[in-house]
Amino acid sequence: MTWQVDLLILALVLICAVAAINARDLLGASVIFGVYSFLMCLLWAEMGAVDVAFTEATVGAGISTVLFIAAVLRTSRRCKD
Amino acid sequence: MKRIQEKAAQRAFGDNQIIRVSARMMVPFIQLFGLYVIVHGHYSPGGGFQGGVLLGASYILLALAFDLKTSLKTFSESMNSILGTTGALIFVGTAVLCALVGGLFLDYSALEPLLPLGPIEWRSFGIFIVEVGVGLAVMSIMLSLYWDLSSGGELDEGL
Amino acid sequence: MKAIALLCSLITGAVLLYGVQDFAPWSDPASPASTHVSSHYIRNSVPETHVPNIVTAVLGDYRGYDTMFETVVIFCAGMAVICVLRRSKS
Numbered sequence: 001m002t003w004q005v006d007l008l009i010l011a012l013v014l015i016c017a018v019a020a021i022n023a024r025d026l027l028g029a030s031v032i033f034g035v036y037s038f039l040m041c042l043l044w045a046e047m048g049a050v051d052v053a054f055t056e057a058t059v060g061a062g063i064s065t066v067l068f069i070a071a072v073l074r075t076s077r078r079c080k081d
Numbered sequence: 082m083k084r085i086q087e088k089a090a091q092r093a094f095g096d097n098q099i100i101r102v103s104a105r106m107m108v109p110f111i112q113l114f115g116l117y118v119i120v121h122g123h124y125s126p127g128g129g130f131q132g133g134v135l136l137g138a139s140y141i142l143l144a145l146a147f148d149l150k151t152s153l154k155t156f157s158e159s160m161n162s163i164l165g166t167t168g169a170l171i172f173v174g175t176a177v178l179c180a181l182v183g184g185l186f187l188d189y190s191a192l193e194p195l196l197p198l199g200p201i202e203w204r205s206f207g208i209f210i211v212e213v214g215v216g217l218a219v220m221s222i223m224l225s226l227y228w229d230l231s232s233g234g235e236l237d238e239g240l
Numbered sequence: 241m242k243a244i245a246l247l248c249s250l251i252t253g254a255v256l257l258y259g260v261q262d263f264a265p266w267s268d269p270a271s272p273a274s275t276h277v278s279s280h281y282i283r284n285s286v287p288e289t290h291v292p293n294i295v296t297a298v299l300g301d302y303r304g305y306d307t308m309f310e311t312v313v314i315f316c317a318g319m320a321v322i323c324v325l326r327r328s329k330s
Binding site: 122123124125126128165166168169172173176186187189201202204205207208211212214215218219221222225226229230233234235236237 | 287290
């Protein structure tokens with residue numbers, strides 16, 4: 001694949017990582033983490049590791065986001081620091 | 082306008098006809114795709130783990146769109162634990178059976194006396210048996226993780 | 241405190257980027273990871289297991305012990321979560 005696509009995905013991964021750390025709303029942070037997982041999935045697929053990309057898409061973007069949201073809704077939604 | 086807002090505030094979060102109908106239509110196709118991923122893991126990307134996660138995600142979608150009671154009605158908790166332990170047991174049992182029949186641990190070609198397929202074909206078939214076990218175990222573990230985390234362990238109400 | 245955390249992560253990132261320089265080029269057939277057992281798998285996995293997908297052949301057959309304990313670890317994690325969280329009403 002061309003390096004421009006690579007660079008775009010890597011920049012978006014960095015932005016998502018920083019945004020997930022800095023988000024005050026924990027529900028928003030978990031959704032951004034799901035976006036991060038999906039971008040990582042795109043990166044794996046672009047590097048040719050399709051099995052890893054599949055696992056990342058199902059577990060990272062699918063299940064773990066739902067589990068994070070379930071855990072956040074059981075505690076407070078606001079970040080306290 | 083105000084009455085509509087009050088009505089919306091009273092309704093449970095995410096309780097929507099569109100979400101319910103689309104989730105009910107999507108669930109069978111997700112399950113079919115999960116089974117396809119498990120069975121077709123020999124020829125395409127995928128395998129037991131991914132297919133099991135997809136099968137678990139279909140029931141999680143059912144629990145998200147309706148409520149926890151509906152997903153417990155379609156797939157009971159005792160059934161879930163039985164399937165999970167069966168899945169883990171299939172993998173370990175296949176491995177032990179290889180050793181008992183006379184081969185090495187996890188060497189599927191030793192299972193040939195049970196069914197005369199030829200050692201190489203048995204290795205392919207052994208991988209398939211093992212993937213089914215992984216899929217069952219992963220499906221039930223993902224589902225019980227979601228059930229316990231979303232209801233705080235009481236399994237009465239979900240998100 | 242936040243400045244120290246930022247400094248730590250920046251230094252770690254710089255060290256990691258420095259370490260990347262010693263990596264083999266991407267998809268290099270002469271790198272040590274590709275010359276040890278990969279060629280054996282690529283050449284023999286279809287005649288030995290009749291599985292066209294090499295990843296599945298390696299995960300299910302050649303490294304079956306690894307996959308078995310991966311499943312057992314996931315199973316134990318699920319059992320631990322059920323033991324900690326699950327409580328009946330009565």
